[in-house]
Amino acid sequence: xxxxxxxxxxxxxxxxxxxxxxxxxxxxxxxxxxxxxxxxxxxxxxxxxxxxxxxxxxxxxxxxxxxxxxxxxxxxxxxxxxxxxxxxxxxxxxxxxxxxxxxxxxxxxxxxxxxxxxxxxxxxxxxxxxxxxxxxxxxxxxxxxxxxxxxxxxxxxxxxxxxxxxxxxxxxxxxxxxxxxxxxxxxxxxxxxxxxxxxxxxxxxxxxxxxxxxxxxxxxxxxxxxxxxxxxxxxxxxxxxxxxxxxxxxxxxxxxxxxxxxxxxxxxxxxxxxxxxxxxxxxxxxxxxxxxxxxxxxxxxxxxxxxxxxxxxxxxxxxxxxxxxxxxxxxxxxxxxxxxxxxxxxxxxxxxxxxxxxxxxxxxxxxxxxxxxxxxxxxxxxxxxxxxxxxxxxxxxxxxxxxxxxxxxxxxxxxxxxxxxxxxxxxxxxxxxxxxxxxxxxxxxxxxxxxxxxxxxxxxx
Amino acid sequence: xxxxxxxxxxxxxxxxxxxxxxxxxxxxxxxxxxxxxxxxxxxxxxxxxxxxxxxxxxxxxxxxxxxx
Numbered sequence: 001x002x003x004x005x006x007x008x009x010x011x012x013x014x015x016x017x018x019x020x021x022x023x024x025x026x027x028x029x030x031x032x033x034x035x036x037x038x039x040x041x042x043x044x045x046x047x048x049x050x051x052x053x054x055x056x057x058x059x060x061x062x063x064x065x066x067x068x069x070x071x072x073x074x075x076x077x078x079x080x081x082x083x084x085x086x087x088x089x090x091x092x093x094x095x096x097x098x099x100x101x102x103x104x105x106x107x108x109x110x111x112x113x114x115x116x117x118x119x120x121x122x123x124x125x126x127x128x129x130x131x132x133x134x135x136x137x138x139x140x141x142x143x144x145x146x147x148x149x150x151x152x153x154x155x156x157x158x159x160x161x162x163x164x165x166x167x168x169x170x171x172x173x174x175x176x177x178x179x180x181x182x183x184x185x186x187x188x189x190x191x192x193x194x195x196x197x198x199x200x201x202x203x204x205x206x207x208x209x210x211x212x213x214x215x216x217x218x219x220x221x222x223x224x225x226x227x228x229x230x231x232x233x234x235x236x237x238x239x240x241x242x243x244x245x246x247x248x249x250x251x252x253x254x255x256x257x258x259x260x261x262x263x264x265x266x267x268x269x270x271x272x273x274x275x276x277x278x279x280x281x282x283x284x285x286x287x288x289x290x291x292x293x294x295x296x297x298x299x300x301x302x303x304x305x306x307x308x309x310x311x312x313x314x315x316x317x318x319x320x321x322x323x324x325x326x327x328x329x330x331x332x333x334x335x336x337x338x339x340x341x342x343x344x345x346x347x348x349x350x351x352x353x354x355x356x357x358x359x360x361x362x363x364x365x366x367x368x369x370x371x372x373x374x375x376x377x378x379x380x381x382x383x384x385x386x387x388x389x390x391x392x393x394x395x396x397x398x399x400x401x402x403x404x405x406x407x408x409x410x411x412x413x414x415x416x417x418x419x420x421x422x423x424x425x426x427x428x429x430x431x432x433x434x435x436x437x438x439x440x441x442x443x444x445x446x447x448x449x450x451x452x453x454x455x456x457x458x459x460x461x
Numbered sequence: 462x463x464x465x466x467x468x469x470x471x472x473x474x475x476x477x478x479x480x481x482x483x484x485x486x487x488x489x490x491x492x493x494x495x496x497x498x499x500x501x502x503x504x505x506x507x508x509x510x511x512x513x514x515x516x517x518x519x520x521x522x523x524x525x526x527x528x529x
Contacts, residue, residue: 046503050511070503193479258516264495266480270487274495278516323517327495331487339492345514353514361492369492379513404513411508415500419491436500444511452507456500 035158036078039461041430044090044454045071052402052448055098055135057214059292059309060388060400062101062135064448068094072150082158088171092148097137100144102290103215104133104306132304148175152182163190180207186260197264197274205256209249211289216308217246235308238299245295245311245393254284270331276343280321287315291401295393313399315384321347325355337361350383351404357411371415373440381406402446413440423460430459 048068055062072090079085138144152171158164165188173180186201219229220243235241257280264274291313294300301308325343332338338360345353357375364370382404384397391398415438423431435457442450480488487493497505497518509515 042499044499044502048503048507050507068507072502074499193481195479260516266485266488268478269480269484272488272493272495276517280516321514321516323514325517329493329495331490331493337490337492341518343514343517345517347513349513351513353512355514371492377508377512377514382513403511409512438500438504440504442507442511448511450507450511452504454500454503 032081032160034078034081035156035162036076036084038078039430040076040433041459041461042074042076043071043457043459044074045069045456046452046454048450048452050442050448050450052444052446054400054402054405054446054448055101056288056291056313056399056401056403057098057101058104058135059294059307060402063097063137065097065138066094066099068092079155082160084156086154086156087151088154089151090149092150093145094148095145097144099146099290100138101133101135101306102212104135105215105303133306134304135306146176148173150174163194164188165190177210177212178207179210180205182206195266197262199260199262199264201258201260203256203258203260205254207254207256207284209252209254209285209289211249211252211285213246213248213289213312214292214309216241216303217243217312218248221246221248233303236302236304238301241301241308243308243310246309249285249289251317252285254282254286256280256282271328273328274326276323276325276327278321278323280319280323282319282321283317286317286319287313287399288401289313291399293391293398293400294389295391296389297392297394310393311398313401314397315399316349316397319347319349321345335363337363345379349404351379351381353377353379361417366421367419369415369417369419371417371438373411373413373415375411376408377411378408379406402448405446407444407446409442409444411440411442413438415439427459430461433458433460 046069048066048070050064050066052064053062054060055064070090070092072088074086074088076084076086150171150173152169154167154169156165156167166186167188168185169183171182173182182203182205184201184203186199188197188199190197215229219227220241225235225241230241259279261277262274264272266272289312292309293311293313294307295310298310323343323345325341328340330338330340339358341355341357343353343355345351345355355375355377357373359371359373361369361371382399384399385402385404386398386400387405388400391400415436417434417436419434420432423433425432436455438452438454438456440452442448442452505518
């Protein structure tokens with residue numbers, strides 16, 4: 001009897017304990033906070049302008065003037081409680097004096113649309129005082145401008161406890177002579193009461209060129225100096241122009257594979273840090289088909305003031321890159337946050353680089369943030385780089401692209417952000433969350449300067 | 462040198478105590494995010510085009526020619 005009473009007491013106690021547990025669990029079971037509370041729409045726009053003196057299209061000497069206007073819209077939508085679907089669509093339109101000189105003799109302005117008429121390629125002589133072909137000025141050919149369109153879709157799923165996030169993405173970008181498809185996926189795990197985050201991602205880009213070559217090179221390949229391109233023009237300097245090194249690309253694919261790992265840690269209530277580590281392998285056509293090369297051991301030939309190319313750029317078909325980066329962010333007080341970043345980079349083309357940047361967001365009240373920023377970058381030159389007329393024709397690989405030369409760069413700028421946590425201003429059903437405007441000036445030690453203005457507007461449903 | 466840096470990182474990352482959810486008000490400030498911010502997207506793109514180094518910043522690591 002006493003045993004039965006004891007069992008009844010245990011059962012009643014267990015029942016009450018279970019009820020108590022259920023009562024405690026119930027709110028969590030009924031209300032699971034969404035990963036993303038509502039649809040977010042980000043509109044981004046940027047205007048970029050650069051100028052320099054080392055055009056790689058003109059073999060390392062010539063104008064690098066370029067302007068680019070880009071806009072994109074990013075829409076992130078919650079799917080049930082745990083998933084987020086994101087679309088990113090954008091368009092970029094550029095004009096480039098450097099690219100225009102793929103055919104520096106084209107003054108027709110009628111070669112747009114990508115047709116292959118011989119008329120577009122024929123060298124049209126003009127007296128020098130009327131502005132003959134010159135690497136320091138743009139021609140009016142089709143390659144002076146282009147439009148890049150890009151789009152991507154990504155999906156992420158978070159576990160109920162929000163400690164595991166699995167994601168995948170698919171994207172593309174296309175321009176006149178280049179097409180790229182990207183596919184990737186990743187997993188993120190959070191530990192230690194979400195103080196520690198470890199992430200692993202894989203990404204593959206399958207790209208393809210539709211090679212465009214310096215006009216004199218592919219014209220010469222098709223009939224030598226008897227090609228229509230050279231018909232009736234005077235070749236100054238060495239009249240027996242003979243770019244014998246040049247040949248068409250047989251492989252126009254460029255594939256990039258990357259594995260990215262990151263480790264983030266909250267160090268204190270006001271400091272957090274992360275470590276990034278990428279392994280990137282590229283293979284295929286890694287040179288740019290319309291970058292000219294002028295050899296030291298070839299006599300110079302000109303049409304008007306434009307020197308005819310001895311060959312186009314030649315680079316290895318493999319590249320291994322290893323960047324390692326770290327961020328430390330400090331919440332100094334309610335007015336100041338300090339964001340820092342450092343990256344070391346190595347690749348097997350002989351380039352090592354260091355990047356360091358610092359940002360100091362300053363909160364002016366609840367609505368405005370001003371952010372001064374500075375970034376320093378330095379790199380060594382690639383094994384295959386040399387300035388104009390330093391390479392010799394017996395080398396296997398050569399480039400005069402100053403993006404692969406040794407240089408330092410400094411970038412400094414300022415950002416202004418307006419935030420309205422109550423999203424009072426409405427467009428249709430979306431409330432304005434924030435508006436951010438950033439300006440940066442970039443200057444490179446090898447005489448390239450650039451400016452970029454970016455505007456970002458965020459709406460939430 | 463590299464070993465010293467690795468040991469330093471291990472010491473930094475292992476010496477911290479757990480910060481509770483209710484103590485993360487500063488950490489959750491929007492300016493404290495460790496990833497690349499959306500507004501930085503196009504700045505990162507032009508840097509990738511104009512410099513040889515790319516990656517290790519939580520952003521894009523490849524794709525596109527970047528040749529203009």
